[in-house]
Amino acid sequence: MISLIMRQEELVDSLKLPINATLLAAIAFLVYRIVWPSIPQPREVPTSYKDGYSWMPEKHPQVALFQKYTPLTLKKYNGVEDKRILLAINGKVFDVTAGAGFYGPDGPYGNFAGRDASRGMAKQSFDIEMLSPIEGPLDTLTDLTSEEWVNMKGWDEHFTNKYIVCGELVENGAA
Ligand code: HEM
Secondary structure (H helix, E strand, O other): OHHHHHHHHHHHHHHHOHHHHHHHHHHHHHHHHHHOOOOOOOOOOOOOHHHOOOOOOOOOOOOOOOEEEOHHHHOOOEOOOOOOEEEEEOOEEEEOHHHHHHHOOOOOOHHHOOOEOHHHHHHOOOOHHHOOOOOOOOOOOOOOOHHHHHHHHHHHHHHHHHOEEEEEEOOOOOO
């Protein structure tokens, strides 16, 4: 019993030493942090990298919804009515907004904006008669020569590699 009391006194004395008191405080703090870890709660969602790894971009990146277009619904995407520029080749609708310099209202190929450009691409011509009437049926392209088909397919490939395919062109009333 006496020896137990003496040990307790020794323990209390040893804690009076600054080094031991500091160590005990440090251990107590670490145990506290393990049991109740601190999770920093940002006051608002960080929007830039400097605030850490877990941040949200300021705005969502642009996404393109793949959908069906008809000549009538495609028409408005000509860079004037709508800033987005779409055109179709061989039944595929491309978002060529990134090439606004080519297809915008002042661009050399602006006549293709919002239109089915297949015939013009096949025949390497931007003459107005290359464009089929918007209200009419789709251009069947059956009169194209094999060379013109190859040329159009070449443009199709160029556009597929460069722009986003965002839809398919179907007959008026079918979408
Ligand atoms: C006077 C003759 C022409 C000249 C000097 C010319 C010049 C050019 C030039 C410099 C480019 C840019 C190439 C690049 O940076 O990759 C280009 C692209 C193009 N040209 Fe022409 N071109 C001519 C005729 C035509 C014709 C008749 C068509 C009709 C279909 C046409 C359709 C295109 C298309 C679709 C592009 C690709 C644009 C893109 O990548 O979005 N060009 N042309």
